[in-house]
Amino acid sequence: MIVDALAQAVGNTPMVRLRALERETPGVEIWAKLDWLNPGGSVKDRAGLFIVQDAIERGLVGPGRTRTLIDSTSGNTGIAYAWLGAALGVPVALVMPGNVSEARKQLTRAYGAQQIFSDPLEQSDGAIRLCRTLVAEEPERWFYADQYSNPMNPRAHEVTTAQEIWRDTGGRVTHFVAGIGTGGTIMGTARGLRRHGAVQVIAVEPEEALHGLEGLKHMPSSIVPPIYREEELDRKLSVSTDAGWDMAERLIVDEGLLAGHSAGAAAVGALQVARELAASGRRGVVVTLFPDRADRYLPPAEAP
Amino acid sequence: MPVIVKIPAPLRPLTQGQSEVSVENAATVQAAVEDLSRRYPGLRERLLDDKGALRRYVNIFRNDEDIRHGKSLQTALAEGDKLTIVPAIAGG
Numbered sequence: 001m002i003v004d005a006l007a008q009a010v011g012n013t014p015m016v017r018l019r020a021l022e023r024e025t026p027g028v029e030i031w032a033k034l035d036w037l038n039p040g041g042s043v044k045d046r047a048g049l050f051i052v053q054d055a056i057e058r059g060l061v062g063p064g065r066t067r068t069l070i071d072s073t074s075g076n077t078g079i080a081y082a083w084l085g086a087a088l089g090v091p092v093a094l095v096m097p098g099n100v101s102e103a104r105k106q107l108t109r110a111y112g113a114q115q116i117f118s119d120p121l122e123q124s125d126g127a128i129r130l131c132r133t134l135v136a137e138e139p140e141r142w143f144y145a146d147q148y149s150n151p152m153n154p155r156a157h158e159v160t161t162a163q164e165i166w167r168d169t170g171g172r173v174t175h176f177v178a179g180i181g182t183g184g185t186i187m188g189t190a191r192g193l194r195r196h197g198a199v200q201v202i203a204v205e206p207e208e209a210l211h212g213l214e215g216l217k218h219m220p221s222s223i224v225p226p227i228y229r230e231e232e233l234d235r236k237l238s239v240s241t242d243a244g245w246d247m248a249e250r251l252i253v254d255e256g257l258l259a260g261h262s263a264g265a266a267a268v269g270a271l272q273v274a275r276e277l278a279a280s281g282r283r284g285v286v287v288t289l290f291p292d293r294a295d296r297y298l299p300p301a302e303a304p
Numbered sequence: 305m306p307v308i309v310k311i312p313a314p315l316r317p318l319t320q321g322q323s324e325v326s327v328e329n330a331a332t333v334q335a336a337v338e339d340l341s342r343r344y345p346g347l348r349e350r351l352l353d354d355k356g357a358l359r360r361y362v363n364i365f366r367n368d369e370d371i372r373h374g375k376s377l378q379t380a381l382a383e384g385d386k387l388t389i390v391p392a393i394a395g396g
Contacts, residue, residue, distance in 0.1 A: 074393040075393065096393075097393050099363075099390050099391075099393065100393055101393075120312075120388075120390050120391070121310055121311070121312040121313060121323065121388070121389075121390070121391070122312075122313050123312065123313055123314070123391055123393065124393060125313065126313070208314075208350070209314030209315070209317075210312070210314040210315055210350050210362070210391055211314075211361065211391075211392060212359075212360065212361020212362075212392045213392065214392045214393050215393070218314070221313075221314050221317075241359075241360070241361045242360070245360065245361070
């Protein structure tokens with residue numbers, strides 16, 4: 001692949017068959033889309049690119065404009081904005097909980113993004129509230145990208161992720177399983193797949209409010225993102241932190257996939273769906289998406 | 305002077321919405337957790353696993369130090385220390 005701008009390398013990530021998991025699910029295929037192979041190292045490049053491009057096209061940010069793109073993020077969206085901003089001439093400011101991983105802090109800083117830290121004990125919702133306050137105080141200074149409300153977030157997945165999955169499975173996909181962060185991946189991919197056929201869409205969420213599945217949201221205890229529409233899901237599965245972490249380790253050792261915790265949780269969901277199909281004697285092609293790699297989770301070097 | 309324990313948002317439904325609670329006469333983190341668990345039922349299961357060890361994904365800081373880097377639950381507490389229970393980062 002040759003590109004004249006790195007932004008063109010976003011998407012078209014490979015799908016890999018999870019053969020070690022399939023041993024438990026005769027007749028049912030399990031595939032994972034490796035979205036950590038995006039240029040910025042996570043699925044969030046897709047939403048980031050659509051959001052930034054849309055803002056440039058609308059004349060809100062970019063060369064000759066004075067506004068800084070600002071958003072709250074748990075890290076991966078921030079990395080996407082940061083490298084895209086550097087590449088496309090858009091200054092970027094990120095509001096992140098103070099306990100965001102050291103890897104994420106260093107990466108966003110390396111790309112020149114301004115960092116603003118919110119109270120770690122208030123989690124992502126604290127970052128959302130601080131970001132809203134900053135924007136309300138100086139509305140002329142910022143373009144508030146608002147990934148939790150911006151329709152470009154799910155749109156990116158409707159137009160790219162879903163079409164890639166349909167194409168790469170030759171239209172055989174029967175089930176799509178993914179974690180809920182902002183809801184962008186699951187909502188958009190669901191819409192894009194349903195343009196083609198009756199694909200079942202299953203969301204994975206952490207079992208409890210206090211969890212270690214970084215990047216995933218426990219909806220009952222969170223500010224529910226406006227782009228998230230639970231009624232469009234066929235089903236929701238709760239996954240415990242321990243199950244997600246154990247699965248990530250299993251994927252690393254058995255499949256050679258350096259899966260992050262949210263990828264582990266997505267795989268737990270995919271395996272459960274595939275097991276149920278196999279147990280009822282049905283065939284199926286279950287596709288999941290791995291958002292990022294384990295090396296995004298290096299711990300903070302100091303107390304938050 | 306008691307030890308102050310800072311409670312993250314996802315656990316506040318268990319502490320009647322309080323973001324900070326205090327513990328008297330706790331010599332170790334373990335003792336502080338036990339005391340809190342008696343006063344706020346449900347807290348223990350969120351923080352400790354079936355064997356009574358700190359859950360893998362729960363981080364507790366004594367002042368600025370991650371207790372895992374020291375003696376974990378056996379970390380000694382002094383009057384005026386601050387314990388912080390730090391959650392993972394959710395969503396986006």
